[in-house]
Amino acid sequence: MKTPNRRIPNIAGSIMLGAVLVAGQACTQALEDPSLVVVIVVDQLRGDMLDEFDEAFSGGFRRLIDDGYRYTNASHPFAVTQTAAGHASISTGVPPSRSGIVANTWSQQTGEDWRTTYSVADNESPILGFEDADGVPGRSPKNLLRSGLADWMREADDNALTVSLSAKDRSAITLAGKTNSHVYWLLHDEARFVTSHYYAQAYPGWVQGFNEEVMTMLVADSVWDTEVPVEIQSLARPDFAAYERRGSSTFPHISSLEERDHYEWVFDSPKSDEAVLGLAKAAMEELALGQRGSADFLALGLSSTDYIGHLFGPLSQEQLSNLIHLDRILGEFFDYLDANVGEGQWVAALSADHGVATMPEYAQEQGNTSARRINAREKARDRSSALQAAVAEGGASEDIAERLARQLETEGTVAKAYTHQELTLGEPVDSFAILFRNSHYPGRGHGALSRYGVETRYGEGELLYGANGTSHGTPYWYDRHVPLIFFGKGIDAGVSDAPAYTTDIAPTLAHLAGIATMPDDLHGRVIYTAR
Secondary structure, three states: OOOOOOOOOOHHHHHHHOOOOOOOOOOOOOOOOOOEEEEEEEOOOOOOHHHHOHHHOOOHHHHHHHHOEEEOOEEOOOOOOOHHHHHHHHHHOOOHHHHOOOOOEEEEEEOOEEEEEEOOEOOOOOEOOOOOOOOOOOEOOOOOOOOOHHHHHHHHOOOOOEEEEEOOHHHHHHHOOOOOOEEEEEEHHHOEEEOEOOOOOOOOHHHHHHHHHHHHHHOOOOEEOOOOOHHHHHHOOOOOOOOOOOOOOOOOEEOOOOHHHHHHHHHOOOHHHHHHHHHHHHHHHHHOOOOOOOOEEEEEEEOHHHHHHHHHOOOOHHHHHHHHHHHHHHHHHHHHHHHHHHOOOEEEEEEOOOOOOOOHHHHHHOOOOOOEEOOHHHHHHHHHHHHHHHHHOOOOHHHHHHHHHHHHHHOOOOOEEEEHHHHHOOOOOOHHHHHHHHHOEOOEEOOOOHHHOEEEEOOOOEEOOOOOOOOOOOOOHHHHEOOEEEEEOOOOOEEEOOOEEHHHHHHHHHHHOOOOOOOOOOOOOOOOOOO
16 A cells, blocks of 8 residues: 655644645656546535445446545535535635635625625626526636636646536536636536536537437436345435435436426436536547647536435435446446546546535434434524624624624524634634634625624534435534545555545645646645655
């Protein structure tokens, strides 16, 4: 087993202060750099799920686990674990406090006013082909304040091509950094891949052809049946639970919905990832990625695990079946890269944008008495009551924030409240404050109380997410812990249980690709050096 040339940080110090490239680390380039760098982000793939379902894998996950270098103690170094924030941190090597992508949607301060802002919204970059359509707003990386790995590779070689694909706009766009290359995501209502005027003025033929031929066939399917062999069904909980979003539904899942609702049904299945990997192959064939004498970049945001996880939970039969399916199609895609780029000529990293909470009802069945589903409306009323009390006392805005924070804690509405002043000045009051500090960007607030200068943390195991289903977004380990595996050229098989962070992915891949143009103020660091 190879031991990478790296230092092991103090977790609090690393998260709070960040780390640039490891001092004194041997960063010599390999004799031949890989010709393709691949970033794979499996949305909502919690850090323990590859182990939970290990027995079920024989394809792509199997190759990654057996032949890659795996960090079993990897996590996001910030508190608000949402899709846009996770993908942006993976691509830029910095946390939300520096990328500006603090959540999927945030409260944006403009003067004295606050307005809701979507992470990749840009009215000046309409969706190509839907410029005049109602309900189809523009998209771009306008709100992303940092460059990413794709940008660094283009800076190093202006002949390099960058491609970023996902079922979600906030995944494809943030993974691509600021680059204006080939970036496509699914417009679910239309069952087609789209882009915006930020990236292109016309769709290339290969994208149009894929939408008209492959997507049409893909959404024609109306049955989703299990791929879990009977002998390993015990790896997941039984296929029947009233706390699932669709309510005690079991395999096979069948759609009898009208067109647009049917499209949404299709994309809440493994079909989302099939579509993305299918388009990736089309891009490979059309653009000859990794075959042109330059180091190219390919990012894949795979979203099915998130869609299915929210509905059925991380330990459901549906999730197990989905991951078996993803294992197979990832394996086929890796074989495709071997055949077209060359075995051992490409390098990849796989991770996730966040984890997820186990369904609290199931967690209770397993003996976790702290897990519970709490009423979000009641919590909202409690927050409003505490705010009214704090404002009634008058005083400066900082005083209101302090009084509000203490009121919330005294009444037991939250486990802990942090004022923005605490998150920007002085020593953090606890380890969670470090994580919240890394999620805090002035003028971009996460919750209803952000405009009053307060961020809140609920109790571990508490889920504010309606009457069924599950979610993420907390600073707890189940939401921060994610897989991190490097695989391919220059990577030896091995495992490390030392702390590693998703902000380490971009600088490490840049080093493995021989890219010397990355910023020198990253939070992440090179954690693996090629043999």
